[in-house]
Amino acid sequence: MASSPRPIISVQDLHKSFGPKTVLDGVNLDVGKGESLVIIGGSGTGKSVTIKCIQGLLTPDQGRIEINGENVIGMAPADRERVNSRIGMLFQAAALFDSLPVWENVAFGLLSEGRANRADARDMAIEKLALVGLDASLADLSPADLSGGMQKRVGLARAIANDPEIIFFDEPTTGLDPIMADIINDLIVAVNQKIGATALTITHDMQSAKKIGDRIAMLYQGKIIWAGPADAIDDSGNPYVDQFIHGRVEGPIKMALRA
C-alpha cells in the first residue's frame, strides 16, 4: 500500500536522552494511513523508546510528533486519552495486568470505556483470544499461569481488541515457535489489510519483517539510516542494512563487545 499524502503518524527530528546517554538523535519517520511500517535495528538502539515517545509514555527532549495531524507533545491529558483510545499497543514484555484474569485483560479497553457490559465483553474477549490461537478455557486463568508465548498472544489480543486505527507491535513474534510466529504474522497482515489499521511493528525477525511490512526502516545510532519498500531491503545498497539483515559480524556496525 502506498502512503497517502498526509501521514497518520509523523515524527520529526525526535531527540531523547537518558542522563548522559543519547538514545534518539534526530529520528524522522512518517507512516501513512493503512500502511504497515516495520522498524528494525540492533538491540538497545531505541526502537522501543521511539514508540513510547509516540504514545506519550516518554517525553521527548526535542522534536515534533503528530498523530492524525495533531501535535501530541505536551497535549492535555484528556486529549491524550482521546488519541490513545484509537491506538493499540503490544508491549515487548506483554505487560498484562496480573491482578485480572486473562479475559478481563483482553476486554480492559472495552470495559473501561463502558462500551459493553461484562458478559458481552467476556464473549468478545474469547473471540479475540481465538484469533491469536488461544482456547476459551484460558479465559479465567491468571496471566501469571501462562507461558511467555501465550502471554504475548494475550497481549496481542488486548492490543487489537478495541479495533484501533493505529497499532504498535513491539516484537510480536519473539518467543514464539516458528509456526505460531507465522500465524501471528498472518494475523497482523489481516488486521492491517482487512480492518485497514495502520501498523508500526518492531522486530528482529527478518522473515516476519518482510511478510508484515509494506515499508521497512532501520534505526542505527539514534537515526533512521535507511527506509524503503519491504521488497527492496535485500538490495538496499546500504552496507549497514546488508550487514544487519544477514547477521554478519564483519561490517560497518561494530558491536561494543571488546573487553
Next chain:
Amino acid sequence: MNFLQMIGRVFLAFLATAGRLSIFTLSGVGHCLRPPFYFRIIGKQMIEIGYYSLPVVGLTAVFAGMVLALQSYTGFARFSAEGAIANVVVLSITRELGPVLAGLMVAGRIGAAMAAEIGTMRVTEQIDALTTLSTNPMKYLVAPRLIAGLTMMPLLVLVADIIGVFGGYLVAVHKLGFNPSNYIQNTMNFLELSDVVSGLVKASVFGFIVTLMGCYHGYHSKGGAQGVGMATTNAVVSASILILCSDYILTELFFSK
C-alpha cells in the same frame, strides 16, 4: 568544598521529593473527587483494608488494653488511685493507642502490599499499559486506594477501640478483682464523644497517609525487584514516621486549649 556540596545536594533532593510528593498528593485527591469512580476496585481495597486487617489490629488492640490495665494498676496502686484504671484505659485506647497502633499495623500490612503491587506494575510496564488503554493510572490505581484508606480506617479503629477496652476489662475484672459492673460504669462515666471522634479523625488521616505512601513509593519505583523492595521499605518507614508526627500535631490541635 565537598561538605557544602553534599549538603546542597541533599537539600535539593529533598526539595525535589517534597515537590513530587505534593503534586502526587494533589493529583491523587483530585482524582478521588472527579468521576469516573472504579467502584469494583474501591470495594476490593475496602475489604482488604477494613476486613482482612481485623485479626492483626484486633490482636494488637486486645493486648494493648490488657497491658494498659496491668501497668496503670501497678502505678496507681502507689497513690491508692486504682479506681482511675477504667478511665485511663478507655481514654488512652480511644484517643491514642487505638488509632496509632492500628495505623502502624496497617502501614506494615497494607502500605507494604500497595507499594509492592504498584511498584511491580511500574517495573513490568503495566502502568504504561493502563495509559495506552486510555485509563488514567492515578484514577485507576491511586484514587480507589486513597478512598478506601480514608473511609475504612475509622471503622477499623472503632472496632479496635471496643476490643481494646474489652482487653482492659478482662484484666481488671479477672486478674485484678474489680467489680464488673463498677468497671463498666467507670468506663462509661468518663468517656466523652469527643474522645472517640478525635481518635476516628486521626484514624482517617492515618489511613490516608498509609495508602498515600504505599501508592507514592510504588508509583515511583524503578529498577526491577530491588527497586520494588526498596519502595516497600520506604513506604512502611515513611508512613510510620508520618503517623507519629501527625499524631502529635493532631493531638495538639484537638486538645490544647
